Amino acid sequence: MSQTLLPVTVLTGYLGAGKTTLLNRILTEQHGKKYAVVINEFGELGVDNDLVVDADEEVFEMNNGCICCTVRGDLIRIINGLVKRKGQLDGIIIETTGLADPAPVAQTFFADDDVKKAAKLDSIVTVVDAKNLIARLADSKEAEEQIAFADLIVLNKMDLVSAEEAAEVERRIRAINPWAELLHSVKSDVPIASVLGRESFNLEKVLEREPEFLSGEDHHSHDSEVMSISLSTDKPLDPERFNAWIGQVLAAKGQDLLRTKGILAYQGDDRVFAFQAVHMLADGDFIRDWKAGEPRVSRIVFIGRDLNRPQLRRGFEACAAEAATSAYETELARWSPPA
Amino acid sequence: MSATYQPEFLIDTRGQVKETEAYVVGLGFCRKTGALGAGLGDGTVRIGPDLTPHQAHEGAVLAFTPDAKAGFLTGGDDGRLVTTAEEAVTLAKYGSRWVEQVAAHPDGLRAASVGKALHLLDAKGEALKSLTHPSTVAGIAFDAKGKRVAASHYNGASLWFVNAKEDKARFLEWKGSHAAIAFSPDGTHVVTAMQENALHGWRLADGQHMRMSGYPSKTRSMGFTAKGRWLATSGAESVVLWPFFGGGPMGKAPTELAGGDGVFCSALACHPQHEVVAAGFEDGLVLIAEVASGKILPVAPPAGAPVSAMAWNAAGTQLAFGTEKGLIGWLDFSAR
Numbered sequence: 001m002s003q004t005l006l007p008v009t010v011l012t013g014y015l016g017a018g019k020t021t022l023l024n025r026i027l028t029e030q031h032g033k034k035y036a037v038v039i040n041e042f043g044e045l046g047v048d049n050d051l052v053v054d055a056d057e058e059v060f061e062m063n064n065g066c067i068c069c070t071v072r073g074d075l076i077r078i079i080n081g082l083v084k085r086k087g088q089l090d091g092i093i094i095e096t097t098g099l100a101d102p103a104p105v106a107q108t109f110f111a112d113d114d115v116k117k118a119a120k121l122d123s124i125v126t127v128v129d130a131k132n133l134i135a136r137l138a139d140s141k142e143a144e145e146q147i148a149f150a151d152l153i154v155l156n157k158m159d160l161v162s163a164e165e166a167a168e169v170e171r172r173i174r175a176i177n178p179w180a181e182l183l184h185s186v187k188s189d190v191p192i193a194s195v196l197g198r199e200s201f202n203l204e205k206v207l208e209r210e211p212e213f214l215s216g217e218d219h220h221s222h223d224s225e226v227m228s229i230s231l232s233t234d235k236p237l238d239p240e241r242f243n244a245w246i247g248q249v250l251a252a253k254g255q256d257l258l259r260t261k262g263i264l265a266y267q268g269d270d271r272v273f274a275f276q277a278v279h280m281l282a283d284g285d286f287i288r289d290w291k292a293g294e295p296r297v298s299r300i301v302f303i304g305r306d307l308n309r310p311q312l313r314r315g316f317e318a319c320a321a322e323a324a325t326s327a328y329e330t331e332l333a334r335w336s337p338p339a
Numbered sequence: 340m341s342a343t344y345q346p347e348f349l350i351d352t353r354g355q356v357k358e359t360e361a362y363v364v365g366l367g368f369c370r371k372t373g374a375l376g377a378g379l380g381d382g383t384v385r386i387g388p389d390l391t392p393h394q395a396h397e398g399a400v401l402a403f404t405p406d407a408k409a410g411f412l413t414g415g416d417d418g419r420l421v422t423t424a425e426e427a428v429t430l431a432k433y434g435s436r437w438v439e440q441v442a443a444h445p446d447g448l449r450a451a452s453v454g455k456a457l458h459l460l461d462a463k464g465e466a467l468k469s470l471t472h473p474s475t476v477a478g479i480a481f482d483a484k485g486k487r488v489a490a491s492h493y494n495g496a497s498l499w500f501v502n503a504k505e506d507k508a509r510f511l512e513w514k515g516s517h518a519a520i521a522f523s524p525d526g527t528h529v530v531t532a533m534q535e536n537a538l539h540g541w542r543l544a545d546g547q548h549m550r551m552s553g554y555p556s557k558t559r560s561m562g563f564t565a566k567g568r569w570l571a572t573s574g575a576e577s578v579v580l581w582p583f584f585g586g587g588p589m590g591k592a593p594t595e596l597a598g599g600d601g602v603f604c605s606a607l608a609c610h611p612q613h614e615v616v617a618a619g620f621e622d623g624l625v626l627i628a629e630v631a632s633g634k635i636l637p638v639a640p641p642a643g644a645p646v647s648a649m650a651w652n653a654a655g656t657q658l659a660f661g662t663e664k665g666l667i668g669w670l671d672f673s674a675r
Contacts, residue, residue, distance in 0.1 A: 051398070053416075054435045056454065058474055060493050063515045063535045073493065073516050073534075074475060081416055081437060084362040084380035085399040112534070113556055 005120040006082070007091045009196055010105050012146045013127030014136050015098030018156040022127055022188035022195070023095055029192050033090035036082055038075070040097050051089070053078055057097060059104045062111060069280060070104040071111045083118045091196060092119060099142050102126075102149040103258070103279055110281035123198040126150035126180075127188060130169050131160040137172060147173055148226045148258045148303050149278075150180045152198065159186045176226045177303060179261075225305050226258065231313050232299040235320035236267035241328055242319040246275070246282065248335035249315065254280030256307070262300035265290065267321035275300070350625075350639040354670035357390050363661025365403025368652035369410060369424070370445060375659055375669055376411040376423075377648075378403030384411050384423040390667065395427040402451075403648075407443040407462055412451075414438025420451045422464070430464040440478060444485035448501060452476035457490050459501065470499050470506055478520035478531065491517035491531045498529065498543075511541045513548065519559060523583060524567040532558035538572065538581075540588070549588055551581055555603070560649070562609040564616065569594070569630055571616045573604040578618045578628060596628040597635050608649040608658070617658050619646020625660045625668070639668050 013019035027037065036051045055074045062069040075094065082089065096105060102124055109121045126146045129136070136143035147153060153173060158166060170182065183190045242264065250257065260282070262275040275284040290296055300316060315331040317323060350356065362380030369376060369386070377385045378400035383392040396415030406412040410424030420431040420438050433453040440452040447462030457476055459467040470490070478491040481501075490497050493516050497508035517531035517539065530540040530549070536557055540549035551572075558574035569580040570588070577598025581588040597604075597618060607618040614630040623642035628635050644664035651658055659669040 052435070053437070056475065058493070060474075060516050060534075061514075063533075071534075073477075076534075077439065077475070077477065078437075081399065081401050081439070084364055084401065085416070086361045086379075086381035 004088075006079075006089060006118060007122035007197060007199075008109065008119050009091065009093045009122050009198075010102060010124045011093060011095045011127070012100065012102050012124060012149070013098065013154075014129065014132075014140065014143050014146065016132070017098070017127045017129040018154070018185075018188040019095065019098070019127045022125075022154065022156075022190070023093070025188060026093065026192055026195065031192055031196075034087075035196075036078075036089050036092045038078060038092065038094045040095065051082075053082075057100060069107065069111070071108040072104050075105065075108045076112050076115055079115050079118050091122065093196070099140075101142060101145055103145070106149065106278040107281050110278060110283050122196070123151040124149050125152045125154065125195055127154045127156050128169075128173070130155050130157050130166060133169050134172060144176060144226050145258060147176045147180075150177060152195065153177070153180045153182050154185050154188060154190055154195075155182055156185045156188050158184045176228070178228055179301060179303075226303065227305070227307055228301060228303045229307050229309050229312060230299065230301045231316045232297050233317055233320060234295065234297050235317070235322060236265050236296065237298050237319045238321040239266045239269075239273075241321075241323075241332075242266075245315050245319050245328075245332055245335070246277075248332060249312070250277055250280045250282055252335045253304070253307075257302055257304040259303045260300065262298070264298045264300075265296035348637045348640050349627075349670055350668055353672065354639075354668055355388075356639075356666060356668040359385065359390065359665040359667055361665045362399070362663050363648045363665060363667060364400045365413075366648040366650040366659045366661050366667070367403065367405035367411060368650060368657065368659075370405050370407070370653070371409035371424075373652060375657070376403075376405065377659075377661060377667055378411065378413050379665070382415060382417075384413055384421075384427065385667075386411070386423070393423045393427045395421040395423050401437055401439050402441040404441050404443050407445060407447045407449055412441050412443050412449055414441045414451050414453075418453070420449075420458075420460075428464075430460060431458065431466065433458075440476060442479045442481055442488070444481040446485040448481065448485050448488075450479050450481065450488055452479055452490065455492075457488065457499075459488070467501075468506060470497075470508070472497055472508075477516070477518040480520045480522050480529075482522045482526040483524050484526065487522075487526070489520055489522060489529050491520040493517070496520060496529060496531055496541075511546075513539045513541075515539075518557075519561060521561055521563065521570070523570075524563050524565075528583065530561070530570060532561060532572070532574075536574065538570075547589070551588055551593070554579070560604075560606040560608075562607065564609045564614045564630065565612050566614070569614065571607055571609055571618075573607050573618070576601055576603060578604050578607060578616055580616070580630060594630070596630065596633055597626055602641075605645045606647055606649045606660070608651050611651055611653055611655045613655065617649055617651065617660070619649050619660050619662075621645040623662055623666070625649075627658070638670065642666055 038053045058074045260277040264273040271286040274287045318328040318331040365378040380399045382396035384395045398416040402414040416437045418433045436453045442450040449460040455472045457470040474493040476490045495512040516534040519532040536554040537552035554574040560573040577595035580594045602620045602622045619625045625639040644662040647663045648661040656673040661667045
């Protein structure tokens with residue numbers, strides 16, 4: 001049963017960054033498509049062709065013993081309602097409030113089976129105010145998390161900053177999240193096609209972009225808590241080893257891990273496995289076959305706080321099918337809950 | 340293998356099917372005329388053997404129930420509460436918010452939930468009161484006598500006396516998100532279906548909690564059998580029935596009916612007189628199961644789309660089912 005899943009774009013951004021301007025641009029542009037737009041307060045928004053849904057951001061904890069496992073209950077209900085409508089929508093756009101943590105929105109698309117049957121996360125777009133970002137990063141954990149979660153960052157109000165200021169803002173963004181695509185804008189004037197239907201959660205695209213940032217060192221600056229780590233190996237992985245290890249890592253470290261993404265080559269398997277997680281909630285699937293002559297390199301990236309690169313690297317490498325069993329067991333035990 | 344077993348489906352001999360091409364949100368039989376009614380994802384309410392369409396909502400019907408006295412009560416994503424008998428009549432407009440849940444009681448009471456509010460209306464459609472909850476209401480139910488109304492939401496359910504001079508809810512607390520809700524027919528228990536593939540119940544006399552878990556998916560449809568001895572639930576590969584007698588369901592294992600082929604039960608309806616459950620599955624299979632004997636009567640073959648709605652008429656002589664893709668089937672069991 002293959003059904004087309006509704007692509008979902010999540011629009012985040014700190015208060016005043018230009019998020020509503022971007023949303024208005026999307027809604028007023030003649031794109032010939034029909035979107036459901038989930039917003040928190042009705043403004044003068046609402047254009048003939050689109051369906052505007054008024055929602056409260058209602059976050060609740062899943063009863064699975066994991067305090068970071070929060071989801072948006074209102075989105076579960078809204079998506080269950082939208083699938084009943086006749087006539088296909090082209091997608092869903094969810095605007096979050098300025099202070100919102102993006103995790104519950106993203107986790108909703110991993111945690112609820114009915115939602116997973118109907119919709120898939122296309123991308124998380126974060127609008128950033130170039131002039132005020134550095135001040136926001138100093139006083140707001142949310143501003144940092146919104147950047148950490150982003151697949152696309154719209155660096156807005158570029159007319160208000162000098163070239164030096166712009167370079168510094170970019171450096172700060174890259175220190176938190178080196179994989180997101182960055183677009184510059186003045187009044188959120190970015191091409192709509194670059195925002196919607198990106199398939200950012202098509203991990204391959206994300207990781208294809210990676211080499212330009214892959215300098216072998218971690219992206220971490222002292223002015224930011226959030227860092228990122230990229231690991232790769234050309235030794236085929238044992239799927240059972242990897243699943244057990246990543247499961248333990250996410251269980252032990254999930255609160256600090258904002259996003260984890262990977263493209264994996266399994267021993268004896270000609271298919272590419274894509275893996276992703278938001279905090280502790282993970283998902284994965286085979287996405288295509290490895291191409292002839294393509295190097296079968298497994299890569300994984302972690303974005304989060306307080307990450308220990310040598311530990312993660314040793315663990316990842318021990319998941320190789322040819323790695324010594326004793327080494328693997330040591331690495332697995334490192335993340336095991338205390339007996 | 341020439342001797343493949345071909346079950347005979349009752350729909351072929353005693354029923355008929357129609358294709359509506361819109362998600363079947365709810366089915367029921369009119370309390371006055373006994374006519375079949377359906378609420379669909381295209382905003383129509385269909386009534387009678389020809390499924391005559393009435394445009395009740397601009398978008399989709401989100402909630403559907405036979406109205407208190409006659410016709411059908413629906414809530415829509417156009418923010419309206421509508422009753423449809425001969426024609427669609429708007430009872431209330433709640434702005435831009437969706438009307439996500441409706442309920443009606445034969446005494447003339449109607450309830451509709453919009454966000455955190457539960458609105459009560461009388462038989463004429465006049466607003467009686469609005470009851471506010473700590474979070475969005477995800478399920479509502481009247482007790483059999485229409486004296487109390489229960490609403491499920493985050494972290495539990497709220498129980499209100501409909502005629503109270505001062506509205507003060509009894510809060511039934513249990514952490515998590517609660518959706519579908521049901522009263523036992525004798526009004527002594529309230530049960531909710533939770534986000535976490537489990538049910539939670541409260542014995543109202545002493546607040547005793549009941550946890551019913553082990554489901555592989557969410558329970559979306561549930562109901563008590565005629566005399567309240569069993570709670571029948573969807574969400575597993577079989578129809579799962581919890582015993583509400585002999586001290587149960589606490590410490591008792593549930594009974595499972597019609598299981599075995601690895602497809603989840605997606606909707607069910609308990610017979611109004613007998614301990615018989617009609618169940619629909621995610622592949623479109625519909626059957627009737629007798630609780631005591633476990634005997635199964637095949638009703639309709641798997642038509643592909645999940646069964647999304649089921650209903651018996653009050654006499655228990657007619658059964659209707661509908662699917663997410665818009666197939667509606669109904670059968671007449673009365674003597675011919």
